[in-house]
Amino acid sequence: MRDQLSPDDAGLHMVTPLIAASERLHLKMECFQPTGSFKIRGIGHMCEHAVAEGCDRLVSSSGGNAGIAVAYAGIRLGVAVTVLVPESTPEATRARLRDQGAEVMVRGAVWDETDLTARELAEQAGCAYVPPFDHPAIWEGHATLVDELRQQGPKPDAVVVSVGGGGLLCGVVQGLHQNGWDHVPVVAVETRGAESLYESIRAGEVVTLPAIQSVAKSLGALRVADQALECTRRHDIRSVVVDDQQALEACVAFADQHRVLVEPACGAALAGLNVEEAGLAAARTVVVVVCGGIGVSLDDIIRWRGAGIL
Numbered sequence: 001m002r003d004q005l006s007p008d009d010a011g012l013h014m015v016t017p018l019i020a021a022s023e024r025l026h027l028k029m030e031c032f033q034p035t036g037s038f039k040i041r042g043i044g045h046m047c048e049h050a051v052a053e054g055c056d057r058l059v060s061s062s063g064g065n066a067g068i069a070v071a072y073a074g075i076r077l078g079v080a081v082t083v084l085v086p087e088s089t090p091e092a093t094r095a096r097l098r099d100q101g102a103e104v105m106v107r108g109a110v111w112d113e114t115d116l117t118a119r120e121l122a123e124q125a126g127c128a129y130v131p132p133f134d135h136p137a138i139w140e141g142h143a144t145l146v147d148e149l150r151q152q153g154p155k156p157d158a159v160v161v162s163v164g165g166g167g168l169l170c171g172v173v174q175g176l177h178q179n180g181w182d183h184v185p186v187v188a189v190e191t192r193g194a195e196s197l198y199e200s201i202r203a204g205e206v207v208t209l210p211a212i213q214s215v216a217k218s219l220g221a222l223r224v225a226d227q228a229l230e231c232t233r234r235h236d237i238r239s240v241v242v243d244d245q246q247a248l249e250a251c252v253a254f255a256d257q258h259r260v261l262v263e264p265a266c267g268a269a270l271a272g273l274n275v276e277e278a279g280l281a282a283a284r285t286v287v288v289v290v291c292g293g294i295g296v297s298l299d300d301i302i303r304w305r306g307a308g309i310l
């Protein structure tokens, strides 16, 4: 059993490129992770711990990028993976999880029910529940992103991330602190209709949104981790909200410029670059975390165009 991964332990994620899109703008290409998003950093780290402690089945309740990351971790670590999804989950999503070696169980009409069942199932001996964002091991894994930035480029004047439940934000803040970059501001971008961090900052406490109304499904956490709000109290974090259309336009512009498809959740961060409240006008070097995501296709983009969102 080991408490911490040794520094030379590479983990399940890949070192991703930092691409200079311009002299000023640097792209941390998390879309090139084997699971299509940054999530493998934190989730892979947490799964490694669980397996080191004797777990032989990982349990997730995410049909999205978190579930895919758990499935991938299971293959790499040689343990079984069960992903529970609600009845509403499309067959294509279930098939993608099965292709990644996961056993898919359909439980519950709404996700809250599904998640409760997953947590119960994981209480069996040898099982571990892996949450999508709210766990210190996940933040610790996400923090490796900043360790890489430190090796790859100059100290940025700001780092831009998108925020769902706030796991990426917590990890990036932790990474900045552990690399002596305590004063580097973070721009935290959400879409309107999924702005759970923005509303929590305004209220001075973590609030639960009544519903998610945004095309950026991976940002659809009704409630951020307590730690995410805590981070805003001890770090310079600028909370920014963009609308769906801005996020989608940023996805299309990014595809045209870099020939890579990313989810609207990632388009949000890219759109945040141009928002005045981000306060980036004077920044000489900006890093944007291109968080990626598998929930996007050419057909989706055509559909958004047809629906008049784009």
Ligand SMILES: *Cc1c(COP(=O)(O)O)cnc(C)c1O
Residues within 6 Å of the ligand: 037, 039, 065, 066, 132, 133, 162, 163, 164, 165, 166, 167, 168, 169, 218, 219, 221, 263, 265, 266, 291, 292, 293, 294
């Ligand atoms: C999960 C996810 C996010 C949000 O991350 P949190 O840790 O929940 O804040 C953003 N973009 C993509 C592509 C994701 O998969």
